[in-house]
Amino acid sequence: MRYLFLLFLIFSFSACAQFNKPKEVKYLENKALENATTKEEICPPETDSLLAEQKEQPQENLEEEVVANPEDKDANLLPQEEDVLAKEDTLNFELDLYETKELKLYFKYYTHSKRKIFVRWLERAQAYLPFIRKVFKEQGLPEDLIFLPFAESGFNPWAYSRAGAAGLWQFMPYTAKKYGLRVDWWIDERRDPYKSTYAAAEMLKELYAEFGDWYLALAAYNAGPGKIRQALKKSKEDNFFDLCSNKKNRRYLRLETRHYVPKFLAILKIVRHLEELGFEPLNWEETPTQAKLSIPPSTDLLAFAQALGWNWNRFREHNPFVRRMVSPPDGEITVYLPQEKVELARQFLEKEKKSYAGFIRYKVRSGDSLWTISRRYGVPIAVLKKINDLKNNLLHPNTLLIIPRGDRESEENVLASVRTSAQKRANYEVKAGDTLWSISRQFKVSVKTLKIANGLTSSRLSIGQKLYIPDLGGQQTRLAREEVKKFHQGQLVRYQVRRGDNLWTIAKRFGVSWKQIALWNNLSSDSILRPGDTLKIYVP
Template sequence: MQRTRLLSSALRARRAVRHVLVLVAVALLAAGCAPKKNLPPIQPAEACPVPSGATATAAEPEEVVELPIPPADDGVPLTPQEWAALNSTGELDKNLSPEARRDVELHFKYFTHRARGTFERYLKRSQNYLPHIREVFRQQGIPEEIAYLAIVESGFNPNAVSPAGAVGVWQFMPYTGMRYGLSYSWWMDERRDPYKSARAAADYLQKLYGDFGDWHLAMAAYNAGEGKISRALEGTGAEGFFDLRAKNHMLDGKAQLKDETRQYVPRFIAVAKIMRNLESLGFQAPDYSCPPKLEQLRVKPGTDLMALAQAMGQNWSDFSANNPAFRRYISPPDAHTTVYVHPMHLEAATAFLAKPQQRSYAGWRVYKVRQGDTLDRIGKRCGVPVSVLKRVNKASGKLQVGQELMIPGGGDATDFTAQAETPASKSAASAKGGKAVADKQDKSDKSDRSSSVRTRDIAERRATYIVKQGDTLYGIAKAQGSSVETLQKANGLSGIALQLGQKLYIPDAGAEATAIARQEAEAANKAIVASASRGGAERAATPVAVATASKSAGAKPAASQAAAPSGRAIVYKVQEGDTMWAIARKFNVPPKELLRWNNLERDAQLKPGDQITVHAAQ
């Protein structure tokens, strides 16, 4: 994943003050003002770094600092226990070269000395998630120590966000997350779901291992991208990650691996050595035998999550801690979703979900239409896309003065806590008739807008694309951070052939805009067909380009419904050692589709002789 190092100006100032204090202290000691007994020299407190440049949410601002790559040697000799830990080996850190070992030692000393407090915080977080990640990796046949990559990526922080837009424990970019089943929309961002994202990370790492046949290269590709590593291997003829590092000088300019990628695997190896020697290194090892147990409940489309939280006696901050994927107080109105609840709240949650008609609409606001209002103006004022307002209110473009609109509440995940710390009792007391009434003043309406609202405004203005010579549906989808299937549904397309001048609608990442976009696109494209029949038939009949089936197969977002099987059906007999993932790769089909065609769960166990149906591309 791509990283950018940041240094907060406030922290820079704080660090400068600390250095001044150190100089003052040294001067006082020189003047004889120090106590008579010998004391260790005063050291400035170290700021806490976030791993690999990932920035934490506002709750942990101290983690937004510059992290040297590699860290400088602090000059402190290793203790015998530290030497023993550094010399320990596992499946992934044998036979290191002297240069690789030096870099591993620098990261090892950094996390055990200067950033020890940071590493302890990561350990505390790991208690909630590491057992689940290990189990997922075990099921996928991935070495369990690779679960420690989550420390390198985010420090097990579900809300970690990089400046490049990577999010969550596993730092997925939107497009990559959607490729591996993590839905991303105005309503929710499953990259923040620590459980689903662990599955996606396992699938991605498994795919990368299949590409390169080497776990070190797979991890490097997770950081830099498979294309970057593939080109670097081709340009150097290297046979492994550390060989590639040594030959990096053979590459030109942008083709070279960045320092971050060159240090990514050494940092992981250092973390793995620490994790397998926690007690001897003086860390308090978390109790992984009893991870927090959460119950999964399936909720209907459009469920009022704020009201659900209140029914369980929680404020939004408590609910969001277990369900960081939800970006609004309402679940997506077009899909069933999963919420995680503590067993002690299971009965209350189940009772609430069984009687949705009694919900208090705590997550909604009521807006009364005024003279001159339009859906566009209301949407911008309240920070809600017009397509969402139309969908949840079944509204057309015409509004009546005095008409009441339901406005889904909640801002982006990064400002959930600030918006919703109000306890349930206070929220209920301020509601009128079970509904939270919107402030009628324009001034307060405008104060609700955030930078995220402006981003959505820009995104909506860029929702149209005109097909050019050489375009493919796959290429357009990739460039727009969408998928082939999403564009097909939004534009009423049955295939992947395009025509010059064709207008494509690029829906919001959420599916709420799809129905409207489809209607508009169908109308626009009928005009192209009509024009072709009046003299432009030659142009209309000639597709611009056709994307290969293998390219379009892997870009299916989880939120969209599965398409009907295409291609000829093949019955494959399972061989010794086969897995569903391996069979999917063999036939170049998405693993999720292979499971769907055979009505199997993803953890299904195969036996030699089992028959698997595959719809191979024609």
């Protein structure tokens, strides 16, 4: 209905498209740290068979259970659960388990109504906990903190928040860079479970050094140290629970932050008593060691994966931080492999012959410019110049460029393919006075179906234009839908617009183009974005 309403506005006012706020949905909650700032290809014929490998690594949906504010709807606790909740555990840092209403609610939430979700988190955590425990021990941090990713991401390295925080530890881009992680068009080390763990350890140490209290340090990890400093100053309190229990002080912290510490304490209570609560115990044996291998600049990573006997998705299971099928041209990166794959990897890297599976070879045509090629393939001009060793912006016809492939086809080229196919089977010619709405009523199909079947991104029609009118339930319509869906491949993030945002700054934050964001959300370049609006972004 929102889609049709938008069409109505367009026809009624003949103005530029306005962005209407979509229906509220639940997302992984904001990680608003202090000062946080907030394609790609036309496959040549020989690489058509690789399309299936270009899909974004399958991942768990962003679970609302990470950020839920549970209500007291669950059944009463069982006697053994009451016993666990009442136990005074020996904690690994000065953190008494304050008995709060919120702690009990989260305890019931994860042991009752969302028990299956918590079981999935435990299974997911198994791959990372031994490593995290080793790092935190080396860094002199309390062992209890190794369970913090349960509260942050459910131990999902692919998790994105609606504000753009990412990874197990939910770093914002600015904060990630502050702690030595690389976040750019090529790679996103927030999604590197190993490097991001060292960054999280460093950040937690700094927060504890500032506040001298783990409750406040944890609250600062969630809200940002500036928010906690300000709240303490205004409330004149000196500890987390007095800050949250006094109703007058609650306005200084968001509900998410006030509940963050009790939620984490409830998770600690559960993981310390898994067997008593009927969960499978954690296996603390070291997981198989991942070998680290240095990859030279501009390495064809798709060909590298194929040399290991893997497809692209399998490679990214081990290396979720990689965003492109080519390694960055400005330096080496480290990838992770099972030990048994190291020899194959070295043999590939020692080959002298240049491979191009991860590149597109493009011959410059008359009228081309770096800007048009950049727009067509979703690759920044600076990247095109760097990878092709171009000293200026001049291009000559017939010059051969190599363009790094991303994880999904350029939306413009997919739509062009759909339009070509629609023209071949066109069965209707647009007449004077026709609109998509009138045609949809005439043939009893939806406007959305007409646009999908014909690769249309706007509702404008011209007299004499050929259209394909599909049968609503027909196979051709389904095929058309699948074609258009290709440019949506990637990890869907629901981003909530903040004050000062525009399409360009949001695109830069997520490593996509502003035109992609506009297309995904039916926006124009001059559409108005308002704080609180929600945008769909498909992150590579």
